[in-house]
Amino acid sequence: MQLVENLEYNTERSHLIIPEYGRHFQKMVDYAVSIEDPVERNKIAQAIISVMGNLQPHLRDVPDFQHKLWDQLFIMSDFKLDVESPFPITSKEILRQRPEPLEYPQNFPKYRFYGNNIKRMVDVAVEWEKGDKRSGLEYAIANHMKKCYLNWNKDVVDDKTIFKHLYELSDGQIDLASEEVNLTDSGQFLKNRVAKTPRSNNSGKKNQRNNNNRGKKRY
Secondary structure: OHHHHOOOOHHHOOOOOOHHHOHHHHHHHHHHHHOOOHHHHHHHHHHHHHHHHHHOHHHOOOOOHHHHHHHHHHHHOOOOOOOOOOOOOOOHHHHOOOOOOOOOOOOOHHHHHHOHHHHHHHHHHHHOOOOHHHHHHHHHHHHHHHHHHHHHHOOOOOHHHHHHHHHHHOOOOOOOHHHOOOOOOHHHHHHHHHHHOOOOHHHHHHHHHHHHHOOOOOO
């Protein structure tokens, strides 16, 4: 009867700050906080750090591994543990700071299906001097834009549409519509895409035969 009365339920226990270390480890940290002798408290803290390192031997080659262990020790003590740390103690305020939001790397959100690399290529092309080299790059960019467009739209696209988009992406500095350039036919892009698609008819029939033979007795 006495054993039943001494049972503890998780709902009645204190919250685990780092659950990965478990309840007993949290009790060790709480005991270290309660020690009044600073020498003994530092000794216990060093012992706890040693045990923490033994629990994660796969992380010993990670840079600043010991620093991470000391940070976790202070976090588990709710920064109430007063010991001499070999590393700068991270404050609670710094840990609670929210990171700055990252901007989405989209240079031209109107035509997202082309991707950011196309916009970077266009920016490089407009910096080149006009000539055969730049003309070749502009043609390659337009051809790749047509391929990207077909991957997104999966239908035939007119070259004038690609030239118009390229004109907008280059801020009017690349105008292939006035040069009477013909891009690769849309059917060729679609044909290459179909040719690269793996055939599944034979594999499906093979799996069907295996399923039909499953469970049959063999003599």
